[in-house]
Amino acid sequence: MGDVVVGASADRLAEPLGRLLGPRTGNALAKLGLETSGDLLRHYPRRYSEPGTLTDLSSLAVGEHVTVMAEVRQATVRPMRSRGGSMLQAVVTDGTHRLHLTFFAKGAGALRMHEHKLRAGRVGLFTGVVGEYRGDRQLTHPDYRIIGVDVEDADEALAEASRPIPIYPAAAAIPSWRIATSVRTVLDPLTPADLPDPLPESVRAERGLAGLHEALRLVHEPETDADWRRGRDRLRYEEAFVLQAELARRRARAAAEQATARPRRTGGLLDDFDARLPFTLTAGQREVGDEIAAELAEPRPMQRLLQGEVGSGKTVVALRAMLQVVDAGGQAALLAPTEVLAAQHARTLRALLGPLAEGGFLGGADNGTRVALLTGSQGAAARRASLLDAAGGAAGIVVGTHALLSETVQFADLGLVVVDEQHRFGVEQRDLLRAKGTTTPHLLVMTATPIPRTVAMTVFGDLETSTLTEVPAGRSGVTTHVVPADNAAWTERTWRRAREEVDAGRRVYVVCPRIDADDAPVPGGGEEAGDGVDLVPDDDGGAGTPRPLRAVTEVAEELRSRPVLADVAIGVLHGRMAPDEKDRVMADFAAGRVPVLVSTTVIEVGVDVPQATVMVVLDADRFGLSQLHQLRGRVGRGSDPGLCLLVSHAPPATPAGVRLATLAETTDGFALASVDLELRREGDVLGAAQSGAASSLRLLRVTRDADLILRARGDARALVDQDPTLATWPALVAAIDRQLTGEREEYLERS
Ligand code: ADP
Ligand code: MG
Numbered sequence: 079m080g081d082v083v084v085g086a087s088a089d090r091l092a093e094p095l096g097r098l099l100g101p102r103t104g105n106a107l108a109k110l111g112l113e114t115s116g117d118l119l120r121h122y123p124r125r126y127s128e129p130g131t132l133t134d135l136s137s138l139a140v141g142e143h144v145t146v147m148a149e150v151r152q153a154t155v156r157p158m159r160s161r162g163g164s165m166l167q168a169v170v171t172d173g174t175h176r177l178h179l180t181f182f183a184k185g186a187g188a189l190r191m192h193e194h195k196l197r198a199g200r201v202g203l204f205t206g207v208v209g210e211y212r213g214d215r216q217l218t219h220p221d222y223r224i225i226g227v228d229v230e231d232a233d234e235a236l237a238e239a240s241r242p243i244p245i246y247p248a249a250a251a252i253p254s255w256r257i258a259t260s261v262r263t264v265l266d267p268l269t270p271a272d273l274p275d276p277l278p279e280s281v282r283a284e285r286g287l288a289g290l291h292e293a294l295r296l297v298h299e300p301e302t303d304a305d306w307r308r309g310r311d312r313l314r315y316e317e318a319f320v321l322q323a324e325l326a327r328r329r330a331r332a333a334a335e336q337a338t339a340r341p342r343r344t345g346g347l348l349d350d351f352d353a354r355l356p357f358t359l360t361a362g363q364r365e366v367g368d369e370i371a372a373e374l375a376e377p378r379p380m381q382r383l384l385q386g387e388v389g390s391g392k393t394v395v396a397l398r399a400m401l402q403v404v405d406a407g408g409q410a411a412l413l414a415p416t417e418v419l420a421a422q423h424a425r426t427l428r429a430l431l432g433p434l435a436e437g438g439f440l441g442g443a444d445n446g447t448r449v450a451l452l453t454g455s456q457g458a459a460a461r462r463a464s465l466l467d468a469a470g471g472a473a474g475i476v477v478g479t480h481a482l483l484s485e486t487v488q489f490a491d492l493g494l495v496v497v498d499e500q501h502r503f504g505v506e507q508r509d510l511l512r513a514k515g516t517t518t519p520h521l522l523v524m525t526a527t528p529i530p531r532t533v534a535m536t537v538f539g540d541l542e543t544s545t546l547t548e549v550p551a552g553r554s555g556v557t558t559h560v561v562p563a564d565n566a567a568w569t570e571r572t573w574r575r576a577r578e579e580v581d582a583g584r585r586v587y588v589v590c591p592r593i594d595a596d597d598a599p600v601p602g603g604g605e606e607a608g609d610g611v612d613l614v615p616d617d618d619g620g621a622g623t624p625r626p627l628r629a630v631t632e633v634a635e636e637l638r639s640r641p642v643l644a645d646v647a648i649g650v651l652h653g654r655m656a657p658d659e660k661d662r663v664m665a666d667f668a669a670g671r672v673p674v675l676v677s678t679t680v681i682e683v684g685v686d687v688p689q690a691t692v693m694v695v696l697d698a699d700r701f702g703l704s705q706l707h708q709l710r711g712r713v714g715r716g717s718d719p720g721l722c723l724l725v726s727h728a729p730p731a732t733p734a735g736v737r738l739a740t741l742a743e744t745t746d747g748f749a750l751a752s753v754d755l756e757l758r759r760e761g762d763v764l765g766a767a768q769s770g771a772a773s774s775l776r777l778l779r780v781t782r783d784a785d786l787i788l789r790a791r792g793d794a795r796a797l798v799d800q801d802p803t804l805a806t807w808p809a810l811v812a813a814i815d816r817q818l819t820g821e822r823e824e825y826l827e828r829s
Pocket of ligand 1: 357358359360363386387388389390391392393394550551686688715
């Protein structure tokens with residue numbers, strides 16, 4: 079991207095603000111990340127203050143930078159006895175609550191101007207950082223603007239006093255109204271010709287949307303509430319449309335590539351595999367399997383997202399796709415986000431395949447293949463063997479982590495890339511793998527957790543989606559309880575329950591948010607198995623004074639000393655351990671040699687130990703809903719019922735308590751994902767990398783704007799159908815470049 083020519087008028091949007099508004103204002107705006115006139119015009123008001131409506135002053139938090147509308151109650155200048163200067167103290171009010179304004183100066187004269195303006199009964203906007211003095215909220219040296227005074231003439235004052243007042247995301251360096259003035263200085267001389275519109279005329283007409291120039295005027299200089307709403311609607315639609323246009327373009331680009339058709343062959347490995355499957359496929363697995371089989375048979379690369387309920391059996395679906403490709407003479411690569419998962423996948427696939435995975439070995443099936451494992455930390459000999467199997471084609475399936483992307487890894491004929499638990503692999507990495515095939519490999523992406531439809535449309539919009547909603551029959555399911563952490567009897571009962579399960583030959587997971595006492599809480603609780611659609615919510619559930627979070631090493635010690643767990647081997651697993659050590663611990667756990675495993679969320683995704691029946695999550699309120707759902711999906715996978723105990727200090731009536739209760743009541747992952755989405759902030763949903771200020775989605779909310787996103791997607795796809803590269807839409811391409819640069823693009827790349 080980047081070599082876009084939008085004509086001479088684009089220059090008007092690239093003008094440095096310092097040149098247009100002077101270096102002082104330019105520098106102040108730069109602190110908000112605004113460098114060019116285009117940046118400033120896209121710095122939309124956060125809200126609008128209604129003239130005559132005062133801000134509720136009761137909600138001001140100390141330390142916060144605020145802009146409030148309030149009425150002056152009084153202002154007095156008086157000398158300061160101790161320091162020799164003067165001070166002006168004013169009080170403003172919303173009618174009920176009061177806010178103090180304080181100005182200091184050497185002499186009283188310097189304060190007269192303020193005193194003159196701050197007359198009782200006048201209404202103004204006041205901005206500054208909220209402080210506290212003797213129990214009163216106060217602003218020290220606030221910037222302010224008195225309605226009907228700080229404007230040039232009476233007409234303007236009157237007009238100003240009756241219009242909605244845009245309140246901009248501001249900073250101490252520049253108050254909201256100076257941003258408003260700056261915007262006007264930049265916007266007023268511009269004409270529609272200076273502002274190329276990314277939305278095609280036809281789309282605007284169809285949807286009844288304002289043009290770009292008009293929309294910017296409406297949001298920045300509205301005369302009525304209806305004005306800014308109309309402007310905002312158009313700009314919101316634009317955000318959705320620009321994003322969807324880029325996704326549609328990527329989709330079209332991929333569809334235009336050549337892939338090798340890998341049609342299903344009868345009498346091959348896949349048939350043998352199906353014949354030896356110890357269970358019957360669910361209807362969903364069959365259906366999705368057929369969909370994938372048909373796409374693999376095409377000479378176009380499949381681009382498919384497979385999402386499914388936890389435990390719905392995505393692995394088998396992926397394996398069957400891989401076998402179809404192997405039967406057709408190709409190879410499949412399976413990318414996992416962590417070494418633990420990669421190793422486990424290799425084990426699982428080999429176990430599922432049995433003799434079919436022993437191609438070339440004594441006792442292996444005649445038509446068998448091999449599953450090779452490639453990770454960064456494996457020994458030189460094992461690595462060399464895997465590399466040979468991959469390059470020579472002896473391994474039909476190569477499982478690995480990022481190590482698979484390294485240049486030394488060659489494939490004989492890579493036909494399919496399966497990305498498990500997608501979050502660690504981006505388009506670039508996909509491209510690296512693709513480059514290893516002679517034609518573009520088919521692509522299957524699997525998500526860790528169910529994700530709501532709008533998020534799928536926004537984040538994975540360039541992929542077709544298949545969904546497994548059904549969990550195989552015969553599962554006993556999981557019962558979930560919230561356990562109050564401060565109740566000693568309950569705690570005792572929890573560990574006794576763990577003991578009972580161990581005695582019955584089953585396994586127990588204990589998950590903590592930290593590794594050890596010095597460890598900062600793992601961000602998102604998601605250690606190395608990071609899950610981009612799942613962050614810890616901000617609220618601490620009003621849990622009161624901070625208490626140290628439970629840590630793996632400390633909890634392991636505690637459990638070892640509990641009489642009820644005497645003689646029970648207790649293992650420890652976390653991301654700071656060496657990979658081979660992690661493998662060993664997992665293997666010991668799976669085999670039952672160490673039936674209790676205390677760990678971080680490394681085990682969050684994908685780990686599959688059918689004998690595991692109990693999942694205890696300590697400080698459960700520190701984890702997101704989807705993440706907890708994923709964790710509880712680790713138990714109840716076999717024929718024995720699972721039990722998930724969410725141990726938390728959060729009182730039931732707090733948001734954190736409600737979240738946990740919701741989880742205990744809801745077993746449907748898709749329903750939970752929607753609730754989760756509503757409970758969290760947008761930035762969290764769209765990715766950890768995306769912080770508020772840098773977010774390009776300023777007006778769009780995937781939680782609320784589902785219909786709009788759907789419409790925008792339809793419009794964008796129709797446009798891309800006619801012009802797959804968008805060559806005839808330079809303004810749209812420029813908008814894609816602008817909107818999707820920086821962190822947002824990084825996030826898209828990660829999909
Ligand atoms: P997920 O979709 O969460 O990745 P997995 O693929 O790990 O789920 O499958 C969970 C477990 O269910 C595995 O042990 C797998 O062998 C088993 N399984 C998969 N499909 C079926 C089926 N149709 N019937 C019974 N068990 C199944
Ligand atoms: Mg899985």
